[in-house]
Amino acid sequence: MSGWSHRHLIDLAAFSLEDFTTVLELAQRFRVMPVSGSRKLPALQGRQVTSLFFEPSTRTRSSFELAARRLSADVQSFSPSSSSLSKGESLLDTALTYVAMGADVLVVRHRCAGVPAALARDLDRERRSGGRPVAVLNGGDGLHSHPSQGLLDLFTLARHFAPEQPTPAALSGRTIVIVGDVLHSRVARSNLWALTACGAHVVLCAPPTLLPEAFTQFVAAPPPGQALDPVAQRGTIRIERQLERALPGADAVMTLRLQRERMHEHLLTSLESYHRRFGLSQARLKLCGPTVPVLHPGPVNRGVEMSGDLLDDPERCLVAEQVRNGIPMRMALLYLLAARGDELREA
Ligand code: CP
Secondary structure: OOOOEEEEEEEEOOOHHHHHHHHHHHHHHHHOOOOOOOOOOOOOOOOEEEEOOOOOOHHHHHHHHHHHHHOOOOOEEEEEHHHHHOOOHHHHHHHHHHHHHOOOEEEEEEEEOOOOOOOHHHHHHHOOOOOOEEEEEEEEEEOOOHHHHHHHHHHHHHHHOOOOOOOOHHHHHOEEEEEEEOOHHHHHHHHHHHHHHHHOOOEEOHHHOOOOOOOOHOOOOOOOOOOOOOOOOOOOOEOOOOHHOOOOOOEEEEEEEHHHHHHOOHHHHHHHHHHHOOOOOOOOHHHHOOOOOOOOOOOOOOOOOEEEHOOOOOOOOHHHHHHHHHHHHHHHHHHHHOOOOHHHOOO
């Protein structure tokens, strides 16, 4: 793929507009290809994808594994509680064990921000001393980043606005409202990099305990470790504290899970009060146009972030579509990181 230079995928801050175009175009190719069951693509035949998940997951882990299988890769799954980590083996030695077994890609989820990046650095050092090359793909790390979710959300929105040509241009000038627990959300951070890169304007809406004012400046400086932003002109970020002010003018609304496992203080007075003020419902959505879609990365706290009937409304709610799009998007990412030649043309 022309212009693709990433050996690992840790976050979306370093993505150029060309990178977003590449992944969206490739995901669209996989999305419209009828690949399932015995009709697999041979693109990653002989490659091995290993998932190292130190935090629970339903969607990310399963769809990466399904994506890898649809590209004919071998798949290995690691479970920390039954591994030799409990005997004191380090994370790097655990990863190197899978590399010695042939892993070409490690999909890593960890509750601490920075673990996938540190592992990628250590594995690059091993490679420079004669080790095998291996790509690290961040499956979500602490509050930092969840790049494959950010990309599948971008893909879902682009397909909603331009089903035949879901490119970054489909997002340009759109207003996307993100409601909820922005503070604890690695998904929101990845979405902020992705959406603003494509020229979308983001409105964040939550109480101050879940959305510090500093988020308006989230993409204002060059990404960490870079002198310049790889994106010439980004969309804007605005904060509203009331849904009644955030929703009018929205082209799409994304709501985020309240991450109670990461809230160590009492940041909300009650879930009922949160739902009353920030929960989405069919009635609330009358504040925006009748075709404005609702997204949620999942898992959903039904009746908290959104009402059950809204979650179950396929006309309005794209949650199932996000899950479906996760597979071709993850196929695209695995392909970009692990395919060695022009196997896609052989498909
Ligand atoms: N959206 C997401 O990351 O879901 P899982 O935790 O189920 O992987």
